[in-house]
Amino acid sequence: MRRKKKRFDESGARLLLVGMGTPSETAAFAERFDVPFPMVADSKLDIYRAFELGRMRHRGFLSPAVALRGVSAMAQGHLLGLPQGDVRQLPGVFVIDTNGTIIFSYHSRDPSDYPSPEVILDAVQTIG
Numbered sequence: 001m002r003r004k005k006k007r008f009d010e011s012g013a014r015l016l017l018v019g020m021g022t023p024s025e026t027a028a029f030a031e032r033f034d035v036p037f038p039m040v041a042d043s044k045l046d047i048y049r050a051f052e053l054g055r056m057r058h059r060g061f062l063s064p065a066v067a068l069r070g071v072s073a074m075a076q077g078h079l080l081g082l083p084q085g086d087v088r089q090l091p092g093v094f095v096i097d098t099n100g101t102i103i104f105s106y107h108s109r110d111p112s113d114y115p116s117p118e119v120i121l122d123a124v125q126t127i128g
Helices: 002-011 023-032 046-050 058-062 064-075 117-125
Strands: 017-019 039-041 092-096 102-107
Touching: 002 117, 017 023, 023 039, 092 117, 102 117
Parallel strands: 017 039
Antiparallel strands: 092 102
16 A cells, blocks of 8 residues: 555545554554554444454464465565454455445455555546
């Protein structure tokens, strides 16, 4: 996402990232990883529940796909930090238009499962 910030800015999209740590943990994460987008804390997971994001099963941590994605991320220079909050909480991505309508939603299957920035940008372009 960081590498595509200029394209997101040019599209007129406003991104908001949600972290599951406390406000101070979320701020520290944003600073440590030089997050170029606004970020809010949701330590009670209210936003995650509102968007009906699932939780990973216990055996999900043993999945070869999850391990492979982690190794791949590290090979690409993405450092993994210690997890904050509920380690089983799954992420998601939503594109919401100015009327509050969700025009794109992505519910991750595991903690490393995200749509590419290009897929998100394509969804943003449909708002036009």
